[in-house]
Amino acid sequence: MRERNAECHYHAGFRNHVSSEALPGALPQGQNSPQQCPYGLYAEQLSGSAFTAPRSHNLRSWLYRIRPSVVQGAYQPMEMPQVATAPLAERMPDPNPMRWDPIAFCAGDFLEGLITLAVNGDAQAQQGCATHLYAFSRGMQQRFFYNADGELLIVPQQGAIEVRSELGLLEVASGEIVVIPRGIKFQLNPLAGHAEGCRGYVAENYGAPLELPSLGPIGSNGLANPRDFLAPSARFEDEAGDFTLVAKFGGRFWRASLDHSPLDVVAWHGNYAPYKYDLATFNTINTVSFDHPDPSIFTVLTSPSDTAGVANLDFVIFPPRWMVAENTFRPPYFHRNLMSELMGLIHGEYDAKREGFRPGGASLHNAMTPHGPDAATFEAASQAELAPRYQSNTLAFMFESRYLFQPTPQALSSSARQRDYGSVWQGLASHFTPHTTPQFTP
Ligand SMILES: O=C(O)Cc1cc(O)ccc1O
Numbered sequence: 001m002r003e004r005n006a007e008c009h010y011h012a013g014f015r016n017h018v019s020s021e022a023l024p025g026a027l028p029q030g031q032n033s034p035q036q037c038p039y040g041l042y043a044e045q046l047s048g049s050a051f052t053a054p055r056s057h058n059l060r061s062w063l064y065r066i067r068p069s070v071v072q073g074a075y076q077p078m079e080m081p082q083v084a085t086a087p088l089a090e091r092m093p094d095p096n097p098m099r100w101d102p103i104a105f106c107a108g109d110f111l112e113g114l115i116t117l118a119v120n121g122d123a124q125a126q127q128g129c130a131t132h133l134y135a136f137s138r139g140m141q142q143r144f145f146y147n148a149d150g151e152l153l154i155v156p157q158q159g160a161i162e163v164r165s166e167l168g169l170l171e172v173a174s175g176e177i178v179v180i181p182r183g184i185k186f187q188l189n190p191l192a193g194h195a196e197g198c199r200g201y202v203a204e205n206y207g208a209p210l211e212l213p214s215l216g217p218i219g220s221n222g223l224a225n226p227r228d229f230l231a232p233s234a235r236f237e238d239e240a241g242d243f244t245l246v247a248k249f250g251g252r253f254w255r256a257s258l259d260h261s262p263l264d265v266v267a268w269h270g271n272y273a274p275y276k277y278d279l280a281t282f283n284t285i286n287t288v289s290f291d292h293p294d295p296s297i298f299t300v301l302t303s304p305s306d307t308a309g310v311a312n313l314d315f316v317i318f319p320p321r322w323m324v325a326e327n328t329f330r331p332p333y334f335h336r337n338l339m340s341e342l343m344g345l346i347h348g349e350y351d352a353k354r355e356g357f358r359p360g361g362a363s364l365h366n367a368m369t370p371h372g373p374d375a376a377t378f379e380a381a382s383q384a385e386l387a388p389r390y391q392s393n394t395l396a397f398m399f400e401s402r403y404l405f406q407p408t409p410q411a412l413s414s415s416a417r418q419r420d421y422g423s424v425w426q427g428l429a430s431h432f433t434p435h436t437t438p439q440f441t442p
């Protein structure tokens with residue numbers, strides 16, 4: 001039976017090896033594939049890495065389920081035209097800075113409310129990512145989904161969601177994130193009481209699974225601490241009916257019929273599972289002397305590429321924090337970077353932009369495109385009194401990648417696009433005074 005309002009139970013720790021059972025004794029002891037599993041369950045291994053990946057990166061879970069996943073109809077192609085995959089048919093990345101207002105809510109479910117903003121890399125080469133926006137208002141009902149093209153990093157901006165997954169239930173509010181690994185079947189619904197609409201951002205990571213960044217000289221604690229990541233406990237549905245399993249595979253959507261709920265895993269063990277994380281638990285580190293450090297100090301999770309230190313995808317946040325830097329222009333500096341930056345705002349205001357960057361909106365600054373504080377921010381921060389100040393009412397984030405983001409045709413032509421975005425810097429006048437004597441402050 002479906003347990004609608006069951007409590008969520010979590011296992012704490014990043015990518016821990018978890019043993020979880022919804023019925024006592026459902027996990028086989030001492031081995032993975034006994035001749036007969038407890039309760040008449042089927043054993044099925046789900047691997048998220050090559051079998052031969054180094055142990056530190058080896059990901060797999062053993063699922064003990066009512067029916068094995070092979071019990072399903074044939075896959076048929078289906079249309080989902082608003083969701084795109086890299087590479088796009090026409091390759092023409094654009095160096096212009098771009099910004100979008102929040103998109104409108106659709107009356108449908110999570111999949112119908114998903115729109116691709118920009119993509120990079122090549123999904124089949126397992127490089128790069130897609131960035132999507134979602135805005136939906138109803139549950140997936142009889143539909144379930146898995147993504148063979150990448151793992152999903154979901155950033156709710158408005159409205160709490162529930163993720164009913166094969167490995168258990170996660171409830172995720174705005175200010176939290178959830179990561180659903182490649183291949184895991186799930187259903188994403190508004191959490192009860194959030195039917196007014198759910199909106200947020202998704203990074204579909206084609207590359208190496210997200211991991212915690214190394215801390216270098218910071219030491220053994222700080223930034224996102226492993227204990228704050230939560231994986232769900234086993235929880236199953238033994239339900240017959242007409243269900244549809246939607247798969248994203250090779251850049252296309254497919255559907256297969258099912259006569260039972262695919263969320264029928266009674267017990268599991270392993271280290272391949274969805275997880276959630278509350279961004280408020282991020283241990284923010286910043287200067288206590290002068291200057292504005294690079295935003296890599298705010299990295300929550302990173303998907304490394306084959307080149308050390310050059311990420312396939314970084315997930316970076318700009319959380320509430322104390323600003324204490326002395327004799328410093330405190331907001332983000334003007335810059336041109338190798339890495340390409342796609343930003344979103346969960347709530348409040350972002351300190352580089354006075355107006356126009358709205359919660360639920362997005363901005364894009366591709367490699368080497370100049371950007372930074374808008375003219376109003378520059379003028380105000382150049383004159384501001386530099387007392388210690390708590391920067392509250394803010395939670396922005398960045399999907400940062402070594403690969404150029406290419407907006408989709410629908411993002412380029414969208415009415416949500418702010419076509420005059422570049423004008424936010426054009427009021428920056430010359431203040432050059434060549435005939436005065438500079439005042440150096442040590
Ligand atoms: O462009 C941005 O707003 C992101 C950003 C923030 C920051 O503090 C320094 C560099 C940077 O790219």
Ligand SMILES: [Fe+2]
Nearest residue numbers: 335341365371
């Ligand atoms: Fe930037």
